[in-house]
Amino acid sequence: MKPPYFIETLALNGEVLHRHRVLELPIRLGRGYENDFILDDPYAAARHAIIEAGPDGGMVLRDLDTMNGVICRGRRHATLDMNGDTVFRLGHTSLRVRAADYHVEPELLDRTRHGWEGLVPGLIGIVLVWLIALANQWLIDTQPFQLVRYLQVLAYATGGALVWGGAWALANRLFGRYARLGRHLFILGSALAVLAAFKAGSSVLAFGYSLDALTRYSSHVLILIAAGMMYYHLNTVKPHNERRFGATCLVLALFISGLVMISNEQRTGSVADSHYMSVILPPDMRISPNHSVDEFMGDVEKLKPRLDRERADLVADDSKGEQ
Numbered sequence: 001m002k003p004p005y006f007i008e009t010l011a012l013n014g015e016v017l018h019r020h021r022v023l024e025l026p027i028r029l030g031r032g033y034e035n036d037f038i039l040d041d042p043y044a045a046a047r048h049a050i051i052e053a054g055p056d057g058g059m060v061l062r063d064l065d066t067m068n069g070v071i072c073r074g075r076r077h078a079t080l081d082m083n084g085d086t087v088f089r090l091g092h093t094s095l096r097v098r099a100a101d102y103h104v105e106p107e108l109l110d111r112t113r114h115g116w117e118g119l120v121p122g123l124i125g126i127v128l129v130w131l132i133a134l135a136n137q138w139l140i141d142t143q144p145f146q147l148v149r150y151l152q153v154l155a156y157a158t159g160g161a162l163v164w165g166g167a168w169a170l171a172n173r174l175f176g177r178y179a180r181l182g183r184h185l186f187i188l189g190s191a192l193a194v195l196a197a198f199k200a201g202s203s204v205l206a207f208g209y210s211l212d213a214l215t216r217y218s219s220h221v222l223i224l225i226a227a228g229m230m231y232y233h234l235n236t237v238k239p240h241n242e243r244r245f246g247a248t249c250l251v252l253a254l255f256i257s258g259l260v261m262i263s264n265e266q267r268t269g270s271v272a273d274s275h276y277m278s279v280i281l282p283p284d285m286r287i288s289p290n291h292s293v294d295e296f297m298g299d300v301e302k303l304k305p306r307l308d309r310e311r312a313d314l315v316a317d318d319s320k321g322e323q
Contacts, residue, residue: 001057001059001099001101002099002100003023003024003025003099003100004021004022004024004099004100005021005022005023005024005025005027005051005059005097005099005100006019006020006097006098006099006100007019007027007029007095007096007097008020008095008097008098009095010087010094011094012094013175014087015177020037022036022037025052025053025059026050026051026052026053027050027051028049028050029044029049029090029095030044030045030046030047030048030049030064031045031046031048032046034047035047039090039093041090041091041092041093042091043068043091043092044066044068044091044093045066045067045068047064048063048064048090048091049061049062049063049064049066049070049090050062050064051082051097054081058081058082058083059081059082059083059097060079060080060082061077061079061080061082061088061097062078062079062080063076063077063078063079068090068091070089071088071089071090072086072087072088082097084096084097084099084102111240116182116186117180117182117183118182119182120182121183121186122165122181122182122183122185122186123182124186124189125161125165125182125185125186125187125188125189125190126158126189127189128189128190128192129157129158129161129185129188129189129192130154130157130158131193132157132189132192132193132196133153133154133157134150134153134154135196136153161185161188162185164184164188165184165185165188168233168236169184172184172236175237175238176236176237176238176239183236184236187229187232187236190229191225191226191229191232194225195222195226198218198221198222198225199218202214202215202221203277203279204281206279207277207279207280207281207286208281208285208287210288213272214277215273215274215277215278215279216272216273216274216275216276216278217272217273218273219257220257223253223256223257223260224253226253227249227250227252227253228249230252231245231246231249234248260273
């Protein structure tokens with residue numbers, strides 16, 4: 001290994017917190033000031049370990065008979081052969097040593113959309129959350145207008161958005177180095193806007209054109225939208241795992257959709273969320289032609305033979321059971 005050598009102090013997620021350059025071997029490590037690398041760690045000895053050249057030219061870490069020793073992969077070592085990827089712990093401090101000739105990977109393609117970082121996307125996300133919350137409150141508000149109720153909705157929406165975005169920003173900081181709170185708020189606001197647009201659009205189309213399947217199975221579309229939101233959050237945290245995150249979110253969405261259908265079938269006897277469209281709008285929004293009473297009665301008449309047959313089969317089965 002070619003000098004100089006770099007001692008890296010690592011965080012729990014593997015991020016390099018500090019890098020110290022040492023010109024040659026041996027390298028003495030410990031809490032005392034006579035060492036080449038000083039550990040500010042009360043669980044490290046004054047003279048804790050030494051890194052020397054091994055017989056094959058590599059680096060060998062040797063414990064200097066300390067109380068807490070040298071820990072690597074959960075085991076204590078008196079001596080430890082090291083390469084540039086060996087992570088070891090002295091006291092509570094995780095370290096890694098790399099020589100100047102350590103091979104680094106080629107640079108990654110920068111897929112970060114830097115225009116969607118910071119204050120502006122965060123404000124757009126917050127405003128979208130506000131608009132959706134206010135619109136929802138307006139739709140369900142049956143009391144005389146009171147400003148305080150809408151201000152409370154804004155406060156709750158802001159708090160919820162900051163908690164959600166903050167949790168993802170914390171995960172982003174732990175696993176992706178940067179917090180990116182603004183982008184996570186934008187993803188949340190955009191997802192809620194798509195959800196609201198689908199709910200409103202599907203209700204209008206279902207009522208206007210008799211496309212009741214849009215509302216009867218709407219929960220599955222909502223699950224897909226939520227999975228898409230999770231995908232964009234995860235892809236913001238780790239931008240180079242698109243396929244893995246996409247497959248994970250898709251499988252999770254399919255699994256939850258399956259659970260919803262099973263629950264619906266056990267609850268109502270049908271896999272649909274409801275037997276008919278759940279939102280009834282003013283008659284003027286109806287575009288499909290209405291059916292006359294005669295047409296309705298004709299359809300019922302067509303059902304009658306099948307219903308009679310099923311009823312007769314049921315009576316026959318009950319009779320056999322009693323015998």
